[in-house]
């Protein structure tokens with residue numbers, strides 16, 4: 001019985017994590033962020049290599065990053081993340097179809113100005129009170145990318161478990177020079193990902209976006 005309840009809690013945490021595209025002004029306690037990160041450290045990694053380094057931007061350093069992002073966005077500058085981005089047309093058919101379906105769903109939910117609505121939330125870094133930047137050593141093994149993704153998911157589930165919203169986004173790392181100018185990230189590291197944390201603003205239109213998943217049969221092949 002106890003085991004079943006535990007299972008249900010895990011299931012709820014997994015299903016209650018959704019990308020949060022606008023946070024309230026409420027701050028997150030540093031103590032909570034540290035506890036979330038300690039739980040994320042339980043993530044498995046290749047030969048327990050634990051290749052990640054995490055930089056927390058909050059308070060004045062985050063406000064400076066946010067202001068510079070806003071200014072940069074006004075110039076319509078293109079993002080230049082340190083992890084290369086592949087054009088949508090070069091993805092697999094399955095990937096392209098799912099991205100197209102998601103974009104269609106977003107435009108249906110937010111209306112014809114969906115790009116502006118999303119863009120303005122993104123330019124404000126989703127109003128997040130805390131952003132974690134995840135780095136790897138410059139000469140990282142591809143397996144470390146795998147490990148870092150898992151680390152990020154454990155981190156987000158731990159945040160959900162505490163009632164916090166989270167957001168992994170390209171938007172957060174698309175201007176790495178701004179991030180680097182405000183955080184002590186060494187030249188020997190690559191900024192891979194950004195995860196925003198905070199309290200979800202349920203009244204925000206951008207948070208009405210939802211996402212579906214393709215049927216299991218589409219991704220599962222069983223051989224008996």
Ligand SMILES: Cc1cc2nc3c(=O)[nH]c(=O)nc-3n(C[C@H](O)[C@H](O)[C@H](O)COP(=O)(O)O)c2cc1C
Nearest residue numbers: 017018019020021102118168169170171172210211
């Ligand atoms: C690596 C990564 C980058 C992402 N970048 C963005 C982004 O720049 N803007 C955005 O609106 N959503 C971004 N997302 C969120 C995805 O759109 C979202 O995870 C997906 O639609 C599924 O929705 P869910 O997270 O609510 O389950 C990103 C997700 C991941 C994993």
